[in-house]
Amino acid sequence: MTSQRTIVVGGGLAGLSAANTLLERGKFVLLLDKKPSLGGNSVKASSGINGAETEAQRELKIDDTYISSSYADTFASAGPDLARPALITALTSNSAAAIAWLTDSFGVDLSVVSRLGGHTIPRTHRDKSGAPGWAITSALMKKLMALADAAAAETAGESPRVEIIKSARVVRLLEEGGAVVGVEYELSGGVGDIVSARGNVILATGGYAADSSPAGLLAQHRPELLALSTTNGDHATGDGLRLATAVSAGTCDLDQVQVHPTGFVDPTNPDAKTKFLAAEALRGAGGLLLDAHGKRFVREVERRDVVTAAMQKAEGPVRLVLGAKAAAEVKKHCDFYVSKGLMKQYADAAAFAEDVGIPVETILDTFAGYGAVGDPFASSGSGNDTIAPAPYTSTGSLHVAIITPVVHYTMGGLTVDASARVLSSNPNQLPIPGLYAAGEVIGGVHGRNRLAGSSLLEAVVFGRIAGGEV
Structure with missing residues (x-):
């Protein structure tokens, strides 16, 4: 047997x-x-x-x-x-x-x-x-x-x-x-x-997304990513690759490492090497990405590599913002993130604007432009525009988090x-x-x-x- x-x-x-x-x-x-x-x-x-x-x-x-x-x-x-x-x-x-x-x-x-x-x-x-x-x-x-x-x-x-x-x-x-x-x-x-x-x-x-050792796989193939945090547990160190290559197994694409655009920045430990992932479902539900001035800079449901590249060019901190309808669609996610102190809830746009020091008029202009005629981020030209924009209003509640790119997947x-x-x-x-x-x-x-x-x-x-x- x-x-x-x-x-x-x-x-x-x-x-x-x-x-x-x-x-x-x-x-x-x-x-x-x-x-x-x-x-x-x-x-x-x-x-x-x-x-x-x-x-x-x-x-x-x-x-x-x-x-x-x-x-x-x-x-x-x-x-x-x-x-x-x-x-x-x-x-x-x-x-x-x-x-x-x-x-x-x-x-x-x-x-x-x-x-x-x-x-x-x-x-x-x-x-x-x-x-x-x-x-x-x-x-x-x-x-x-x-x-x-x-x-x-x-x-x-x-x-x-x-x-x-x-x-x-x-x-x-x-x-x-x-x-x-x-x-x-x-x-x-x-x-x-x-x-x-x-x-x-x-x-x-x-x-091997948690292999940040000086002689590790990230150091060998993508050393510039060692400065970023990761969403991976400490077990993800490429053990299987080392075991298999020792018996002459082949490898491919080892320099292709996915940097996920949305890792939570914990206000109590902003420099933590391991970060919680802000699920892509949050953006899929209609979450917005805003730069330091309260403006959108990318189509939120673009591919991860595209969103990450745009975030790295934007002036931070970058914030993920969900209106009441979007937050309701992913309520379990939001409740969990709020309980962990990774996401903050605001009564309305004015409260959010006052807390982060952005003119409320700018925030409301951003909300009004989302999904409107002439929205520069309404479509990437690839046909990926099947999501109906979630409404954002001056009086609706908001869920907000500061996010940053993180090493996520190899x-x-x-x-x-x-x-x-x-x-x-x-x-x-x-x-x-x-x-x-x-x-x-x-x-x-x-x-x-x-x-x-x-x-x-x-x-x-x-x-x-x-x-x-x-």
Whole structure:
């Protein structure tokens, strides 16, 4: 039985998707995570998961196709020089099935659908709670942990069908005859305790957006970003890349690092190296970006790279402002951010203007111009203008936060094919037998820019592909 076991390294959404898929197929699973708890960055995702041709879209009468629309948007975001059609096809063509799997197999509510930056159609799904990353990841986590507990109780002296070991840091991939045949891992708390496990390996260790060490991956490929804060947990240090390249795995696009435009500046700790993300759903609901003079300077639902570039040119502090209607649409988000002291609520525009020292007339002029005839930021010319502007008035309440660009996601990673097989760094780029990868550890799916909602999608789609291929 143990010969069937697959070792999944990483307990975020990609690893959980792979592990649950393997169990659905009757396989045996060993899941290892270097942290004392599962979830990774996936639990923090706050905007949603993309899907084209989904049941939720049909119920909302949203006409979307993965071929002509979702694929095209992802290709355009990646850029023609870095877009990889096979990987984009795998991502988008499997999106509806991924959404259905989450809703049908795990009972996740994904009935709210919105359109975020870079998308021509509303296709980013989330739950009504406003915390889609937690809703999705915790559902998969609970099911896997329940299966692991049941397996442990049922097996006496035999390998359980599924085993989860936390605080287990993989230090080496085992290799025989050019194939990966297992791992060695170190248990924290047991100094020098190295344990071997044999089986095919799926790497789901995340990216390297928190690798700010002087000799780390960011320092090697994007040293100018070391000055920025990050939204990532301290686990995102590129472990999977180092493990795989040690067995001659290829990498791609390691200089492609997404700087998200909207990280919260905490007034009590403005220089914090790790920052909360201001979800893109806030701008998708109609939130405005205002410069130090209270004026807009970019179309808020443009692609992340475009918004970030505009923010870096604008005079700060840059503020994210939501009117009453916009705030009501993302109420759970706003309530959470206010409770954390990251967002402030004002009774009306006059109170906001007085507090920040901007003439109220300027604020009201900005509000009046939003969505009006002649609004210079009404359309990017790309057709992405399907959001109806939320009304802003002189008397309506406002939710406001100071924001700044933050290192958010690493598009680069291990070179894989559309079957989630890790490819060799040799010129022939053949798959390395026994080695698969999913989630942010892989590269090439997003090219130059990742669309909002595609990180959770990438984790589920390629996690399911890897779990189905082993």
